[in-house]
Amino acid sequence: MKYKILEHPNSDEAYDLVHEALRKRATITIFACCKVNYEGRALSELNWGERIIMIKPDGTFLIHQEKKVEPVNWQPPKSKTRAYIKNENLFLESHRRTPKELLTVEIRQIQFINYANIEDFEELEQAGYEKDMGDMIMDKPHMIEEGFTPTAREYSVEHGFIDILGKDSDNNLMILELKARKAGVNAVKQLKRYLLDFENTENDYLRECQAQKKKIRGLLVAPSIMDDALEMIEEEGIEFVSIEPPRELKRDKKVTLDAF
Template identity: 25%
Template sequence: MRVVIARCSVDYEGALQAHLPLATRLLMVKADGSVLIHSDGGSYKPLNWMAPPCRMTELTPDEEETEQGVESVWLVRHGKREDTLRIRLHEVLSDTSHDLGVDPGLVKDGVEAQLQALLAEHISTLGEGYTLLRREFGTAIGPVDILCKDSSGATVAVEIKRRGDIDGVEQLTRYLELLNRDPHLAPVQGVFAAQVIKPQARVLATDRGIRCVTLDYEALRGMDNAESRLF
């Protein structure tokens, strides 16, 4: 990974146009070719980015850019669309590269992993007649926590979280989009299951036709007789 801190401006052209005026920012170039532009704020989300497949070329600034104080230009082109990022570097404060090696991937915490195992064992928690197909069903963007069938034989994808927020709903939405491309599985319905589901996540899920299920961890473990609450 290449990490650069520089005073720069950024112009994006594609489905829309966007401009970041001159400021000091963090630029990241990852091994997969993606380029991300961050500010010192806004949590984890970049101000702008280009996802792979894309290619970055470092150019000499043109005459007008040189007059404006531009020292170098990064031109990032998407491999399948006409989208481009033009990053004009006025001053490079730091430029380092690091080999991060092979990442082992995200390891879910104990409670979430146990929720998945317990729900798979007691899949009828989702409804009478549900049957388990597979845990950690692989897709091109990651594994779906649980793939099962409902009482009518329709395929259901289940995403499990301890605390269900909007990001979890977005993640399940992406899985459903991929799964529904497979004629052997489609149509695939979605279930968003968590111990606590935030109101905004519930609204978004409902709007997208995704059913929300609130899980009782202790009940699933058999430590009490309370039934999981279905919404």
């Protein structure tokens, strides 16, 4: 199930949905009356009031009031969430190990609760930077590796566009995903999805690759990569190439980043 919504659930129903969502690594949203306690680098208490609670698959835990952009309470990624029922109310705990922090939310009078398995592999692109990075690679393909020959750009697949298609010196097919900033897990997932899309779609590149019994290589190209993303590419058999994007953007007028 892609998403699930309950209106005015009781605590048991809400607990079951939270437990299911955490197991599925889905994003959870709750609109309810709640009370919040925080223990960690300080102590705080937020008495009863109607608020929006959001829990993300990376462990981020947010509590929003009706005003302001920032959450009134929050826990960062990699926090651990658990749910339980006490005195007929639903409790949510977000625990962080280093530094030691505990955010406890007691919930009653739930208006609605839902979860959604969100698929979003894009990262914010600033000033067309990744396009300029692609232009640079097309002009100087040896930056990827000696013998690399680009054959197509913005190749359409089911879930988006492959940045650059090409072949290596052994005629193996290469699928490149470009990121102008430090690449994270989402970038790896995005490339993996593109690889699956490509392999599951009939096309001339795939037929030629199969006829010649050549490999399909996935390459994540970025200035650097996060540790968890590095672990994931090793598990998925994806390669990483470190390339710095151009410092000068190609526009009608040349504008360097220093100008900002």
